[in-house]
Amino acid sequence: METKCGKKIMRKDPVFRISPQRRGSRPNPEETVDEDEDVKAERQRAATALSTSHADEKPVIIASCLHKVYAGQKKSCFSKKKKKIATKNISFCVKKGEILGLLGPNGAGKSSSIRMISGITKPTAGEVELKGCGSVWGHQGDNTVNFPGYCPQENVLWPILTVREHLEVFAAIKGLRKEDATIAISRLVDTFKLHKQLNVRVQKLPEGATRKLCFVLSILGNSPVLLLDEPSTGMDPAGQQQMWQMIQASIKNTEKGVLLTTHYLAEAEAVCDRIAIMVSGRLRCIGSIQHLKNKLGKDYILELRVKEASQVTWVHAEILKLFPQAAQQERYSTFLVYKLPLADVYPLSQTFRKLEAVKHNFNLEEYSLSQCTLEKVGPLLWFVSFL
Numbered sequence: 415m416e417t418k419c420g421k422k423i424m425r426k427d428p429v430f431r432i433s434p435q436r437r438g439s440r441p442n443p444e445e446t447v448d449e450d451e452d453v454k455a456e457r458q459r460a461a462t463a464l465s466t467s468h469a470d471e472k473p474v475i476i477a478s479c480l481h482k483v484y485a486g487q488k489k490s491c492f493s494k495k496k497k498k499i500a501t502k503n504i505s506f507c508v509k510k511g512e513i514l515g516l517l518g519p520n521g522a523g524k525s526s527s528i529r530m531i532s533g534i535t536k537p538t539a540g541e542v543e544l545k546g547c548g549s550v551w552g553h554q555g556d557n558t559v560n561f562p563g564y565c566p567q568e569n570v571l572w573p574i575l576t577v578r579e580h581l582e583v584f585a586a587i588k589g590l591r592k593e594d595a596t597i598a599i600s601r602l603v604d605t606f607k608l609h610k611q612l613n614v615r616v617q618k619l620p621e622g623a624t625r626k627l628c629f630v631l632s633i634l635g636n637s638p639v640l641l642l643d644e645p646s647t648g649m650d651p652a653g654q655q656q657m658w659q660m661i662q663a664s665i666k667n668t669e670k671g672v673l674l675t676t677h678y679l680a681e682a683e684a685v686c687d688r689i690a691i692m693v694s695g696r697l698r699c700i701g702s703i704q705h706l707k708n709k710l711g712k713d714y715i716l717e718l719r720v721k722e723a724s725q726v727t728w729v730h731a732e733i734l735k736l737f738p739q740a741a742q743q744e745r746y747s748t749f750l751v752y753k754l755p756l757a758d759v760y761p762l763s764q765t766f767r768k769l770e771a772v773k774h775n776f777n778l779e780e781y782s783l784s785q786c787t788l789e790k791v792g793p794l795l796w797f798v799s800f801l
């Protein structure tokens with residue numbers, strides 16, 4: 415390989431990148447303050463899971479008190495190195511058959527977390543245990559050499575190797591027997607329609623196809639743990655859909671677990687069973703999508719379209735009379751939008767009766783009452799960073 419690719423390329427070699435370094439860090443004893451109940455409960459779950467000796471009860475991924483401080487760079491020879499805290503004592507588990515989404519703005523610490531879990535980056539403190547790969551960082555090391563399926567954020571591939579050569583090299587590294595590798599590769603090539611690109615060198619592939627190859631390489635070998643760092647970046651919508659289906663299909667009714675980082679709420683909502691939100695290195699929220707909506711989007715959105723502009727003032731007054739805590743969000747000519755707190759909306763049957771009366775009395779064209787979607791919750795997520 416070295417003769418073929420040259421030294422420079424080998425330094426960025428994906429094989430070395432996926433070779434986990436092991437152990438050497440201790441759990442962080444630092445107390446965590448002002449954490450929400452869901453985050454605290456997850457921390458406890460991770461700690462308990464680490465200490466259990468029953469293999470059946472172990473989650474697929476356990477990350478406990480992961481803390482990462484980067485040394486930082488000197489701005490000048492006179493200034494001191496400024497340390498950067500990328501993650502602050504984060505803990506979570508991924509259960510069997512679960513896809514956990516790690517969501518957060520740029521610089522939240524998602525990639526640092528996934529790199530520590532994959533074994534590539536050494537945590538400053540904390541423990542990681544992966545099913546089938548043993549203790550990546552922590553006390554009870556073993557000598558297991560299985561690799562997790564890892565799709566890094568950057569496409570770290572050999573530019574002059576073809577798609578086929580990548581698939582074959584990765585199959586060999588992951589220990590697949592020749593006949594198993596042939597079957598697995600041909601299945602993946604069919605699923606992702608890679609036939610035409612099989613003999614194309616990576617340097618000639620379009621961005622979306624390169625990303626797809628990275629993802630395919632991560633799922634090759636059937637690892638029980640899949641770590642996907644923004645896998646769909648640069649893909650077209652059809653490619654994204656294919657990938658989402660593949661992720662779900664590959665873990666359905668299995669004992670595998672997936673950790674997926676994403677910027678896209680739509681992706682998290684489409685693929686993930688639970689979502690963890692990271693802001694400024696801290697875990698701020700973890701749970702099902704419904705939990706997230708309940709926690710961050712307690713409000714309902716009422717949208718009304720009035721037929722005649724002359725009626726708008728009357729409709730507005732009526733809405734405030736019926737729902738005293740309604741907060742008007744927008745008004746475009748005859749279109750009105752309000753935010754209604756939960757207390758004003760329940761019981762829903764009564765609210766719909768009131769709205770039907772408004773529709774009838776004020777000749778509304780239409781109205782809708784809906785709970786915040788995850789997309790609507792979106793801006794609130796980033797708002798959490800100011801809490």
Ligand SMILES: Nc1ncnc2c1ncn2[C@@H]1O[C@H](COP(=O)(O)OP(=O)(O)OP(=O)(O)O)[C@@H](O)[C@H]1O
Pocket residue numbers: 484485486498499500518519520521522523524525526527567
């Ligand atoms: N090798 C490094 N050395 C110094 N600081 C780093 C290093 N890697 C990451 N950081 C810093 O740590 C913080 C967290 O970065 P990280 O890449 O984990 O965030 P992220 O949530 O994955 O962001 P993005 O979505 O943009 O990838 C950022 O402020 C980043 O600048």
